[in-house]
Amino acid sequence: GWVAPWLDRLERHIVNQSWTGVSFLPTGMTPTDVWRKNFLACYITEPSGLNNRNHLGIDTIAWECDYPHSDSTWPNSPEMLMEELVASECTDEEIDKITFGNAARFFDWDPFAHIPREQATVGALRARATDVDISETSKSEYRRRYELANS
Structure with a gap:
């Protein structure tokens, strides 16, 4: 949400400050052009x-779940993401x-070299991870488990 207004502001400042004759942009490129060529924004x-x-350019947007941080949507990330994509x-x-293509291209990485695409769906990955505990656990419970393991 912040990138588009920021680019609008940069575009305006380039015009407003053109009288100085100074530009830090490559010749013939706007701030939005530079963004689209060099950046990837994750949300x-x-x-x-x-x-x-x-406005941003579809090739500059990537999704992240930010697990295990507190603003993560895990373990409901796929469902929440799909709601937003559909909306x-x-x-x-x-x-x-x-969901994967832009990040894979940006980092020159092929995720399907490691696992076939049909085995990388949400359903397939969840079926393989039946031992993963997705329950919410309080900080005090983590502390209790740590102390128990280290006593």
């Missing part, structure tokens, strides 16, 4: 960012880019 939950995807009317191609 956890941000409907405004999705709604600005055409923003994202296409299947945009969903692929946002």
Whole structure:
């Protein structure tokens, strides 16, 4: 949500400050052009960012769940993300880019070199992870478990 207004402000300042004759941008490029060529913005939950995807450039947006931090949506991340993607009317191609494609391209990494795509779906991964505890655990409970393990 913050990137689009920031780019708008940069675009305005380039025009407002053009009288100085100084530019830090590559010749012929706007701040938005530089953004689209060089940056990738990750978000956890941000409907405004999705709604600005055409302005930002769909190739510059990536989703993250930020686990295990407190603002993470885990363990309901896929469901929450899908609600936002559907509400923003994202296409299947945009969903692929946002959920894995853009990050894979940006970091020059092929996730499917490690696990076939059909085994990397939410359902398939959850089926393989039946031993993963997804219950919410308080800090005091973690402390109790730590002390028990180290006594």
